Amino acid sequence: MSTTHGAAPGEQLTAEEAAQLSPEEAMMAGAEADGVYIVHRRDRFPIAGTKAEKRAERTIAIIFLIGFLAAVAFIVVFCGAVPFEWRLPGTGNQNYRYFTPLIGGLLGLSLACIGIGVVLWAKWLLPEEEAVQDRHDGASDMTAQILGAGTLVSGFEDLGIARRSMLKSTLGLAGGALAAVPLVALIGAMIKKPNRGPRQSLFHTPFEAGVPLVYYDGRRVSPDDLLPGGLATVFPGVEGGTKDADSPTLLIRLRPGQAVKARKGQADFGWGDYVAFSKICTHAGCPASLYEQKTGRLLCPCHQSQFDVLQDAKPVFGPATRSLPKLPLNVEMVDGRQYFIARDDYPEAIGPSFWERP
Known part of the structure; x- marks a missing residue:
């Protein structure tokens, strides 16, 4: 593989030369400097904006959106949309039996959708790449650190976040809603004061004056x-x-x-x-x-x-x-x-x- 700026392997670049490389050039040079050899690399969609690319984006966005809706539904059910208190058979609404399966199923669906969406993003949209790496020891010098930073930036650019606003929005929605789930589960019981209600259940029993x-x-x-x-x-x-x-x-x-x-x-x-x-x-x-x-x-x-x-x-x-x-x-x-x-x-x-x- 040839190296930019006429240098031989990436480790022979100076820090000043490494700083002038584009993120992808820095990624390639950094890979060589670290003993990584990219034997195959191609973009999934060499021409941006094709119908196939947009179709893949829409599919992933829909999956992220389902994950968002499932997380929101979890919060709604957890906060009281479905009864959770046990009732004697024949004495009232028996829908409490659906509470635990619903919150478990909705949380699982949200996690699964986000996971599936991320995996499909990597399989359908990120560049296809094969690489091999030699094992080595030792700390990285400044040049290797700059090249490593370029590798990270290049990888971020490969994600296409900047130009794939639909995926960015739906992933943000799904991730934000899912992040709210543990907060709701942890503090949700404190939103409603436990001593409120017709019987103030934490502080009173069914006994009262005249009860046999x-x-x-x-x-x-x-x-x-x-x-x-x-x-x-x-x-x-x-x-x-x-x-x-x-x-x-x-x-x-x-x-x-x-x-x-x-x-x-x-x-x-x-x-x-x-x-x-x-x-x-x-x-x-x-x-x-x-x-x-x-x-x-x-x-x-x-x-x-x-x-x-x-x-x-x-x-x-x-x-x-x-x-x-x-x-x-x-x-x-x-x-x-x-x-x-x-x-x-x-x-x-x-x-x-x-x-x-x-």
Whole structure:
């Protein structure tokens, strides 16, 4: 291969001579200087602007556009266009089941379109080239660095970005929309305050004044159901109450002689010898349900936190640092029999001690 400016191999060029080369000349000379020999190189479209070239551009642009639309659709679906909350069968819109497949499919389509578009750009529009390279060691001198820079500029010019505005625009759209996807996924949950909504779901349960306590099968709970020292898991008797993750509640009947040292403002939360506490451990959310009736200790089996029911479910051992929330109880008469109802919702958020943060 001949070299420009009458120099022999590219490494014999001076920095001043290398700086005078065009990007393509610098690329060729730099390749030789680096031991790279281009044995075949031709433009895909020697004559710019032909119908075949424009057809290839349009095809790639359409693929980039589909990638852009898929990324935008992902953002729209993620931000609430499709329901994502679980619903009991027959109790409302069941479209939540499409949420996860939709966001997964749309994100995959966007990534695939951008990847396919870039690959087709390289196969259809960039120059066809074959090269071989010798292995060598050593740092590059200033001449080699200038020639290397020319190689980069020549490669950028081969992309045809400057004259292919349609591809540049559609790739920018697709890339910009795809770049927004992780931002939406990371901060999207913070756009809507979690304590808003009809039930302020992060801070309230389905319990409220007058809501009956029921077993998992829907039967109402009566004070006559438990023997002294007994325990039962109960739920709010509302639609979907037994499926609500923050609703499980431990109803405990104290043994004779036992009394609870209530927290300030909660002395009247119990009813007779009954008390009710959230079953959700305040350490990591496991079910705290192993009850030792003689000592009044309630154990969480996951990490061995222990709560003293006689001290209003205060943690006395293990990693939990916050007492179990207490549910205020009352009763109502139905057909001559008493049944438990809630006097109100829990006065504090249930679950792990995250809620202790100011």
